[in-house]
Amino acid sequence: MTTHITSESPLLTDLYEFTMMQAYFDAGMNDTASFEFFVRKLPAGRNFLIAAGLEQVLAYLETLRFSADDIGLLKQTGHFSTPFLRSLEGFRFSGDVQAMPEGMVFFPDEPILRVTAPIREAQLVESRVMNLLHYETIVASKAARVALMAQGRSLVDFGLRRAHGAEAGMLSARASYLAGFTGTATLLAGLRYGIPVYGTMAHSYVQAHLDEAQAFESFARSQPGNSTLLIDTYDTEAGAHKVAALAARLRESGIRVNAVRLDSGDLGEHARRVRAILDGAGFREIGIFASGNLDEYRVRDLVESGAPIDGFGVGTRMNTSADAPYLDCAYKLTEYAGLPRRKRSEGKATWPGRKQSYRRYGADGTMSGDTLTLEGDACDGVPLMQPCMTAGRRTAPPVPLGTSRALAMQQIAALPAALRSLEPASAYPVAVSAALIDLARAADALSGSAGAGSHTGLRG
Amino acid sequence: MTTHITSESPLLTDLYEFTMMQAYFDAGMNDTASFEFFVRKLPAGRNFLIAAGLEQVLAYLETLRFSADDIGLLKQTGHFSTPFLRSLEGFRFSGDVQAMPEGMVFFPDEPILRVTAPIREAQLVESRVMNLLHYETIVASKAARVALMAQGRSLVDFGLRRAHGAEAGMLSARASYLAGFTGTATLLAGLRYGIPVYGTMAHSYVQAHLDEAQAFESFARSQPGNSTLLIDTYDTEAGAHKVAALAARLRESGIRVNAVRLDSGDLGEHARRVRAILDGAGFREIGIFASGNLDEYRVRDLVESGAPIDGFGVGTRMNTSADAPYLDCAYKLTEYAGLPRRKRSEGKATWPGRKQSYRRYGADGTMSGDTLTLEGDACDGVPLMQPCMTAGRRTAPPVPLGTSRALAMQQIAALPAALRSLEPASAYPVAVSAALIDLARAADALSGSAGAGSHTGLRG
Numbered sequence: 001m002t003t004h005i006t007s008e009s010p011l012l013t014d015l016y017e018f019t020m021m022q023a024y025f026d027a028g029m030n031d032t033a034s035f036e037f038f039v040r041k042l043p044a045g046r047n048f049l050i051a052a053g054l055e056q057v058l059a060y061l062e063t064l065r066f067s068a069d070d071i072g073l074l075k076q077t078g079h080f081s082t083p084f085l086r087s088l089e090g091f092r093f094s095g096d097v098q099a100m101p102e103g104m105v106f107f108p109d110e111p112i113l114r115v116t117a118p119i120r121e122a123q124l125v126e127s128r129v130m131n132l133l134h135y136e137t138i139v140a141s142k143a144a145r146v147a148l149m150a151q152g153r154s155l156v157d158f159g160l161r162r163a164h165g166a167e168a169g170m171l172s173a174r175a176s177y178l179a180g181f182t183g184t185a186t187l188l189a190g191l192r193y194g195i196p197v198y199g200t201m202a203h204s205y206v207q208a209h210l211d212e213a214q215a216f217e218s219f220a221r222s223q224p225g226n227s228t229l230l231i232d233t234y235d236t237e238a239g240a241h242k243v244a245a246l247a248a249r250l251r252e253s254g255i256r257v258n259a260v261r262l263d264s265g266d267l268g269e270h271a272r273r274v275r276a277i278l279d280g281a282g283f284r285e286i287g288i289f290a291s292g293n294l295d296e297y298r299v300r301d302l303v304e305s306g307a308p309i310d311g312f313g314v315g316t317r318m319n320t321s322a323d324a325p326y327l328d329c330a331y332k333l334t335e336y337a338g339l340p341r342r343k344r345s346e347g348k349a350t351w352p353g354r355k356q357s358y359r360r361y362g363a364d365g366t367m368s369g370d371t372l373t374l375e376g377d378a379c380d381g382v383p384l385m386q387p388c389m390t391a392g393r394r395t396a397p398p399v400p401l402g403t404s405r406a407l408a409m410q411q412i413a414a415l416p417a418a419l420r421s422l423e424p425a426s427a428y429p430v431a432v433s434a435a436l437i438d439l440a441r442a443a444d445a446l447s448g449s450a451g452a453g454s455h456t457g458l459r460g
Numbered sequence: 461m462t463t464h465i466t467s468e469s470p471l472l473t474d475l476y477e478f479t480m481m482q483a484y485f486d487a488g489m490n491d492t493a494s495f496e497f498f499v500r501k502l503p504a505g506r507n508f509l510i511a512a513g514l515e516q517v518l519a520y521l522e523t524l525r526f527s528a529d530d531i532g533l534l535k536q537t538g539h540f541s542t543p544f545l546r547s548l549e550g551f552r553f554s555g556d557v558q559a560m561p562e563g564m565v566f567f568p569d570e571p572i573l574r575v576t577a578p579i580r581e582a583q584l585v586e587s588r589v590m591n592l593l594h595y596e597t598i599v600a601s602k603a604a605r606v607a608l609m610a611q612g613r614s615l616v617d618f619g620l621r622r623a624h625g626a627e628a629g630m631l632s633a634r635a636s637y638l639a640g641f642t643g644t645a646t647l648l649a650g651l652r653y654g655i656p657v658y659g660t661m662a663h664s665y666v667q668a669h670l671d672e673a674q675a676f677e678s679f680a681r682s683q684p685g686n687s688t689l690l691i692d693t694y695d696t697e698a699g700a701h702k703v704a705a706l707a708a709r710l711r712e713s714g715i716r717v718n719a720v721r722l723d724s725g726d727l728g729e730h731a732r733r734v735r736a737i738l739d740g741a742g743f744r745e746i747g748i749f750a751s752g753n754l755d756e757y758r759v760r761d762l763v764e765s766g767a768p769i770d771g772f773g774v775g776t777r778m779n780t781s782a783d784a785p786y787l788d789c790a791y792k793l794t795e796y797a798g799l800p801r802r803k804r805s806e807g808k809a810t811w812p813g814r815k816q817s818y819r820r821y822g823a824d825g826t827m828s829g830d831t832l833t834l835e836g837d838a839c840d841g842v843p844l845m846q847p848c849m850t851a852g853r854r855t856a857p858p859v860p861l862g863t864s865r866a867l868a869m870q871q872i873a874a875l876p877a878a879l880r881s882l883e884p885a886s887a888y889p890v891a892v893s894a895a896l897i898d899l900a901r902a903a904d905a906l907s908g909s910a911g912a913g914s915h916t917g918l919r920g
Contacts, residue, residue: 011647011651012620012630012646012648013620013646013647014620014621014645014659015645015646015647015657016645016659016660016661017662018647019659019661019682019683020661020664020665020679022682022683023678023682026678026681026682027678027682029668035664073651077657079683079686123662126621126662126664127620127646128626130622131620131621131622131623131625131626134621134622135622135623135625158474160472160474160587160591161474161587161590161591161594161791162594162787163624164623164624164625164628164632164785165595165624165625165626165628165630166591166625166627167625167627167628168624168627168628169472169591170472171625185476186472186473186474186475186587187472187473187475187537188469188473191533197475197537198475199474199476199478199479200476201479201480202476202583202586203792204480204493204495204583204586204792204793205480205483206803207796207801207802208493208793208797208801210906210907212907218486219483221486222482222483222486222487223479223482223539226479226539232805232806233803233804233805234803234907263805263808264805264807264808265805265807316786317786320780320785320786322785322786325780325782325785326777326782327622329622331621332663332664333663333664333668336668337668341664341667341668343663343667343694344694345663345693345724345725346692346724346725347725348723446670447672447694
């Protein structure tokens, strides 16, 4: 494949990343900085988040380069000096990255990624690192809820058409599979990420034939091992009768109909009636697949009502994370030139220093609490951030998506039961260590304006 | 620029587009089909929509090709016959496109784009055509509301980092500019689409310096004509005093500070205090720029309260259209082989035939009502859809973005006043012609199952 879904352009960033680089260049500042990406708080109604997007971030960092064209375009803007532009010619990301592996459950204030690099490099990559981690994380976190509610029924990502652009279509297929979906309808995502690809048929296919039964037969004969027939174009139950009659006829030629799809009306009620029609005709093996504005709440209600639905196509509301289309997340400087840093802006204060989260599990394997502390501080539990890039090179080959998916499944299963439901639960306990609180005080003293709002910004 | 933001891969589509193509191929069906893209209903709280994304759709259709690699990947899936795959080798989109120009205001049920082509081509392009039109339209429609509330103050797109992927970052910069924003912070979008690019500074820049005043001075000297200083890292008013002192010193070297940025707390109250501090020091020309979780409601409240804010950075909530992250939109077959088609699925019935919208204006230029009818049906008013592609080729060169922006400004200004406010207004009148109602009845009779739910699905 020679096409590029993602921009690899180093200019896909906010202008200010470059003007700050220029100012650091002018001042000769390029000491080591640590930036951490974290989420400030959970969206309303959410009990946990799933880390995702790391693989795309590492690929971006590894390949970041400036072509002569890129430098020419920067020059055109008039904001940059020739010596600075020349310094970009041999640019390579030379920093270290520590991160939670994809699929890890995490909570507010816990960093899921830390970049430690000369400050110009660490600053430049901010916009794209956030863009990737934010989107995949919010989709994985939404998809995990749908998967919990589906209780093992198949789930197919249907959302390319209303995802926000091409890359959202691709990455939401990936992130939803990581979080427990069965596959995607997006062909290119299936091919690129190794995800199972599924397809049914559109209403237009039925409409293009003057006779609905003819449309079903033509499709079933064309895709003999792969036909899911859409039966709601005109009248769902009438469609089911046509499928039953067709399946009986096709059986003689050795062709089977795999499933029917319902896409409108009361899906649970239609599913019951269609099940009865198919069973009555002796086709218990024909599955029922449902779609149409589904999300975790509708899937839960359908499953709990006992609707005989074998799988769901979940699109728009998952791919756009419709109830929470963004996270309150940040990529913040926590250390520069060996000294801790933090901001104290009202309502947006952050924790300084290079941090690590430790997770404890009970005897039955259930998560019992995390501690947010400084790297190197002794702490009970399993450290969640791991080194994944040193001096600009990966410390290990890319993690297969299936491995990340298995971690997500294990992590979700280990959540306290209340956090796995759709009801808002008491917050999972994340303790802040004394060492970290002490460091925040020290950072405030260093920044020289401890009088105004210094400790009031502390949270935890 | 050699990088690709958007995928030009023909495989960026739903698998079912290809399995339907294969079924049409097997049946020898490839008559002319018309598909129309429209929105079923307005999101809650919205009074109008702005058409956007056409330019990207035309570029996609013009360049759609299958490489040998693409065909090899399709073959690997096992779903397709060799003769069908061979038919893709010389594939070109050969159809016609009629569409509303970008920037046009539109309402539910009015098609903004029609593809008329051999059905296999018209079907294949469904997923990506929807993906592009849906996203740019929802962003332009959201951004137009922000622009109305800003009442001429400058508005900069700040949202790359939380847009849903790279393409969303790029296209939201474009769509928001089209709908009235002043510019974007996303450098690559500015360069690619010819949009003004703006930048300020990040908290990390301030934090990296142990002394805030030193950070301000270093940045202002590095960007002497282009410095917007972020003053809320520790204490906003203390920051304003430092800027005033710095500006006085820099004036002697001929360097001016353009503006300060506020990003937290009560933005209106901080703006008043900061204005007083700067004015008191004789710096009326230093502007105040505000950002931080802004949307049309917050911008309205700040403007109405008289807060002395000269411009706003609006990001996440605009780029994700956070209150309405998706549209209930569709790309539906309306005619095949010369006969009208429609679906009657419960709650999702569609209008058949090739349609056109006509818009009437009052004596003062205000829109007074639209009529949805069939192409060729005589009707008062201005037709909104225009031919833009014939036999796979554009009928005219690409429309400059500035021209589309001017149309959007003119259209928004022509909206009835109630529709320009944030309060829900009575729906704009879109009449459905008798000719269209008659055609819907005829289509129902043709599809041969008029007994079940036939006319009940009609809306209008």
